[in-house]
Amino acid sequence: MHFDPDLDDDVRKARERFIENRERQLQSVTTESVDKSLTFLFSANAGSAVAILAYLGAISSKPDVIEFKVALAMFFLGVMLIGIFRVFVTEMYGSLFWAFKKSTENYFEENQEWEEFYSEVNAQVVKNNIPRIFVYSSFACFFLGCIFGVLGLYA
Secondary structure, X not given: OOOOXXXXXXXXXXXXXXXXXXXXXXXXXXXXXXXHXXXXXXXXXXHHHHHHHHHHHHHHHOOOOHHHHHHHHHHHHHHHHHHHHHHHHHHHHHHHHHHHHHHHHHHHOOOOOHHHHHHHHHHOOOOOOHHHHXXXXXXXXXXXXXXXXXXXXXX
16 A cells, blocks of 8 residues: 555655656646637637638629538538547546546555556556547548539639
């Protein structure tokens, strides 16, 4: 246990440093993720307003061109996918942080041995491809939106 009198002070200090560093790291990525999400929401809303104005200007001369509608739909879908990505990543980091805090409390309350705590903390971090799918799908939407927008100009 952490407070075992037979535990070497260097080992105890190394464990405490590990916990402090990991907590700082998780707190940092959680805070950064929230900040990026807020920046995204501001940018997406501002960009959407500009896109709607540009769309209205473009269709005023060619109201029946389907390519403009598809382009706008692709841009909208791309923004939505990145928004979902930001929410997913923020929630993922937040969950990691709170799970780590709970594991740390259990360890310091001497409800867990170091090996069990360390294994539990490492098991909380798993590879997840879902965020990658949202990002690549959003890029594909942007790319397709650009293509349809250009096609609409020449229709």
